[in-house]
Structure formats: structure tokens, C-alpha cells
Amino acid sequence: MPSAKKRPPIRVLIAKPGLDGHDRGAKVVARALRDAGMEVIYAGLRQTPEAIVQAAMEEDVDIVGLSILSGAHMALIPKILELIRKEGAGPIPVFVGGIIPDEDARRLRKLGVKAIFGPGASLQEIVESAKRLTGRTS
């Protein structure tokens, strides 16, 4: 159908792996990304790595954001990165929000996490980073 050639919206998956029930942060981030014009698939609480990667594949997202406050990040995030690779999903960038100690953050970056946001991060920072990681900085 003819349409003005504007760029399609960025599709983002926001999910919370693991068992903690604190989804306030994830919801606030989902809303900020929506207000920046993105299509946010909100997968909600208590997701297994398998379910998250399947959702990322079916929804054909450009980027995945994981919120995790349980302390289980070193068990869950590497597993998700590995499944994304296995899925042959191409390099879907992953960013993480939560309470991640510096040492763990370094290891996660080494494993391929593109950005990590702690409690002090601003929403604007997160939005800008999502745009940059999907190559939409303009």
C-alpha cells in the first residue's frame, strides 16, 4: 500500500526473567519507550529464558530489554544470550536494567550485553540507548 516512506517503529521486547515480582521499573521503561514511538511487547513477570527468546523470535523484535532484581542475573542472562545465538536470530541487542554489581556488569558486557542500567539511570538515557543500539539515532 502506498504510504509516506517513514521508518517503521522500533519493536522492543521487555521481559522479566526469573522469580522476582518487582515489575514497576519494567513498566515505567515500557511506557517511556512507547512514548518515544516504539512498539513495546510487554512479556511480563516470571519468564523463563526459553519463553523470552521465543517471544523475541515470534515478535521479530529489534532489541530486547531485561529487567531483573532478584540477583539471579548471572544464571539467567547468559542463558538468554546463548539461546538467542542458538535460535539463529541474528544479533538482537540485549540491554539489562536492575541491580547489577560492577563485577557482574563487566562479565555480562563481555558476554554480549550491550547496555546495563542501574537504579540511577534516566529514562531518556534508556530511550537514547535503545535507539542507538538499533541504529536509529537520528
Added chain:
Amino acid sequence: MSSERRLPPAAHALINGDRRVLARLITGAENDDPGARAVLRAIYPRTGRAWLVGLAGPLGVGKSSLLNALISHLRGLGQNVAVVAVDPSSPFSGGSVLGDRIRLDRSPDDPGVFIRSMASRGHAGGLARATREVARLLEAAGFGIILLETVGSGQVDVEIREVATTSVVVLVPHLGDEVQTLKAGLFEIADVFCVNKSDLPGADRARRDLMEFASLGGGDPGWTVPVVATSATTPSGIPELWQAVEAHERYLDSSGKRIEGERRRLTQEILALAESRFVADLSRDPTLPRRLEPVLARRLDPETAARRWWVERRKGRT
């Protein structure tokens, strides 16, 4: 088959059930990407047999939870099932939060289910522009049953009728008195009524009101719209709901209404696609600014200006 060899590679992968290719093609269809368009052209002759079941109804009646219960029921029957869930886009930012997956908790390693969320992207009527195309891609990938969930909003989100073979209108107790059932719009498109949250007080009353509405007829004289009470979370009434949907399909086949419906839906589709091309073409017409001036100055009314334009263009073209 020789036609098999002429398919674009992506269409081949799609037909062989490559889910990653399916997911990418859906994005392509949403974005009106030429590659996806070529695949849609190639697969079109193979489509048209899938059963598209729409769930429509106001916000918060439990459509997503019903979908969840229907998925497990259908998997129990050994049926593959795809789901397309549409949520609204913000008219301000263009963004959206698509939250229907939250309620869909199926096993992630089950290849018999595929779920896709779509944003309406400004398209009115309760669906996304590309819903039909997405359904065709899902059908080509092997899904014989496709459940469509509309944007949950109002009384006039009736486009589902132009896409689905069977439309289920989902309501809950205490949505209003029986006068509501007299209103035009949503109530008129139902092939099946579902009173969800039927464990709540008032469910019997709601069912009776709907049965009375259904018995008045007015729609298809050969089909009395059944009213099924469900509770998606208990769950109860789900097999009965699906039986009602199946009964409607049998009716469509035996009465010849299925072909009639297909004729109506495809006519609408061609008209809508042609219209959008005409509108795009018109909006680029260099005479448009000149035609605007007298209307702006209140010397000519918009209707006359439009009619003259149309007559002149017709003379110029054919």
C-alpha cells in the same frame, strides 16, 4: 510441482514452516516491504482455506484470557493454532505497548502455536492494516486455525467481520441493560456470543438478554447466534465455546455462506486497497492547492470542489 520452483526462496522457507522467516515476513507485511509483498503474491493461490476466528469486545472482558484457554483446548484436540493480537498505537507518539502475551502461558517448545502482537498503527476498526496479509502468511506456514484478537474498545470495532470467518463477540455480566443490545454495531457482527466471567453475579441475566436479542433475528435468517457462558480463568465453558464456533463453520459450509462471505470480504479488500492508492495519487495532484483556494475563501463548498475535480480527472484519464 513446477510452480513450486518458481516461488521466491522466502516463500519456500515459509511453506516449509521456518518460523523465523514467518516472523520476518510478518514484519515485512506490516511495513509494506516489497520482499514481503512478493511472497504474499506468490502464496496467495495457496491460501483461503484457513479458519479465521475473531474475538471482539470491549476492553477488559477477558479476550486475552479466553485466547489462552482456547489455545490449550485446541492443542488438546491436536490442532495447530496461530494467534494475532492487536493493540492500539498511540495517536500522539505512534508507539504502543502490546501486552496480550502476558496472559498467554503456553509451553515455549510447542511448535504447534505461534503468537504475534500487532499495533493498530492508526488503522481504525479494531484491527491493523496488515491483518489479512499476516493471516495469509500464517496459513501458508501451516496454521489452519488463526485466532484474531481485536483492539478492545468500542461499539463500532466491526472490521473483524471483514476479515474473520467466524466472529465471537465477548461480553461480561452487567455491561448495561437490555437496551444496549438494541444498539447497532458490535452486537450485529456476532456469529457467536460469549458471556465471559460467568462466575460473576448477573451472568444469567446477561445470557438471557443476549439470547433474546439473538432470537429476534435480523442477521442471517439461517443462523441463530448461540450464547455461550464461559469463565476463562476457571476455566469453564471453553469446549462449549469452541463447539459453537465449529457449528458456525459447519453452517457456513453447508449453506454456501462461506463463499458468499469470502466474496464480500475480498470485494472489501480490493476496494480498500484501490481507495488508498487513489487517495495517495490524489494527494499528489498538482492542481490540489489551486482547488483549495476558493474553498478556503468560502466562495466554493468542499463538496462541489471535490465533484468538479473528480469529473475533470475522469475526462482527462479515460
